[in-house]
Amino acid sequence: MDETLDEPPTSAVFLDNCHFSQVIFNNVEKFYIPGGDITCFYTLTQHITPRRKDWVGIFRVGWKTTREYYTFMWAPFPSDLSGDSIVQQQIQFRAYYLPKDDEYYQFCYVDEEGVVRGASVPFQFRAETEDDILVVTTQGEVEEIEQQNKDLVKENKELKESCLCLQKQNLGLQEELRLAQEKMKELEGEVCFLQTGNLELRRAQELQAGEMNSAQMNLASIREQNIKLGKENQELQKGLESLRSSCEKLELEGNFLKEETKRLTEQNGCRESELQQFKEHNQEVSSEKEQLESRLKTTLDHMDQLQSQVLNQEKEMENLLRMDHDKTEQLEHLKEENRQLRITLAEQHQNHDITKELEEKNHLFQLLQRKKDEIEEKNLRLRQENNELLMRLSESPDYSARVAVPSAQVPTRSPESADLLFGNPYYNSLETSAVNMPPVKKCPLCHEVFSDDIAPRQYEDHVRSHILDCPFCDETFEDKQVYDDHVYCHSLE
Secondary structure (H helix, E strand, O other), X not given: OOOOOOOOOOOOOOHHHOOOEOEEEEOOOOEEOOOOOEEEEEEEOOOOOXXXXXXXXXXXXXXXXXXXXXXXXXOOOOOOOOOOOOEEEEEEEOHHHOOOOOOOEEEEEEOOOOOEEEEOOOEEEOOOOOOOOOOOOOHHHHHHHHHHHHHHHHHHHHHHHHHHHHOOOOHHHHHHXXXXXXXXXXXXXXXXXXXXXXXXXXXXXXXXXHHHHHHHHHHHHHHHHHHHHHHHHHHHHHHHHHHHHHHHHHHHHXXXXXXXXXXXXHHOOOOHHHHHHHHHHHHHHHHHHHHHHHHHHHHHHHHHHHHHHHHHHHHHHHHHHHHHHHHHHHHHHHHHHHHHHHHHHHHHHHHHHHHHHHHHHHHHHHHHHHHHHHHHHHHHHHHHHHHHHHHHHXXXXXXXXXXXXXXXXXXXXXXXXXXXXXXXXXXXXXXXXXXXXXXXXXXXOOOOEEEOOOOHHHHHHHHHHOOEEOOOOOOEEOOHHHHHHHHHHHHHO
């Protein structure tokens, strides 16, 4: 992004003092797909004079002052600008600096004095869907609503004045006013409840879409069951055909008996009595055949009735199973959502504690590392100065006459004077001064030196006085300017 490190000029001017019609934003989409750059097109009317420090920012809908911008870009200065001309401009926002949530935002053109000169319609950063419905309020409607609000405020003041005048005369009117205010709060609560109900209706619509998919799957299973019932019906028809074949066999047997009776009458005319008996037997068989046929018809009718009853019972069973399955799925879905919400809450709480502790440890480690580097640099610089002094002292011409002593009286050489002929004459004095030097403590923030006999509580209080604690959160700061900016950000929330 082509932004500079400087903050854009802002002000605490509220919406009543802004002029939104001097810059007109064109071709603003209802929503932009996340992850891509967006181009903002706007028109500078003849009522505005562009300046070098003008800028275009992205604000979340509901902003109060220009300090609440999310990101910004410096507005390009027009190359050809005349007094009464309309200039078309465009500016591109990089994807890295754009919002990542699905809240509503809008473009605002702000001049170098921090005053808003134009604002776009709201838009979102999310993927395209078919169910998006965005209600846009025009500038005229906004001004009309603001005028109505002013009228209502004025009317409210008049009512308060009249209420103060009538308060001594009629206490009942004051009670009614209080009840009206409570009812207004209840209406506001009902509005919030209706908004939540709208969200729940959308969720219910999504659940109904899922239930429709499950119903389609159940319809496919019902079709498969119908195919199975058709196969069973075919098997029953085959059984019926086998019964019909048995009836035909009985008819053939009856015909055979008739032929046999004829043959017996031709062979033996004297057996008329037996023939009579055979005739009676044949009549009985035919009557039994008729009875069997009537029974077969009644059996088939009863079978059809049973089959229809079975189909009705299967349909009722399927309906009951489908209702039971839908209720079970809804219960499992609610349980899974509850479990995920609990897991999410636990993770957020745990991550917040861990992140806070890690930031405190990193902050303390950076302070100690910085102080350690400074002490090492100082020690290295002191060693170099000490070596230079020793070299200069050894090179002086009268040094050998002043330090000439017997070899038995030469003290043990220090590691620093191992390369000198007579040793370092300042070594003992340095050791003596180091021994006699009282131990000290040094503040790691302001470098103030304290004697070692200072009370630990007093030393800790001094170090703690440099650390500024935020009264709104748990963060700590060393820089006063950073601390003031942080507290000011809390005041804007």
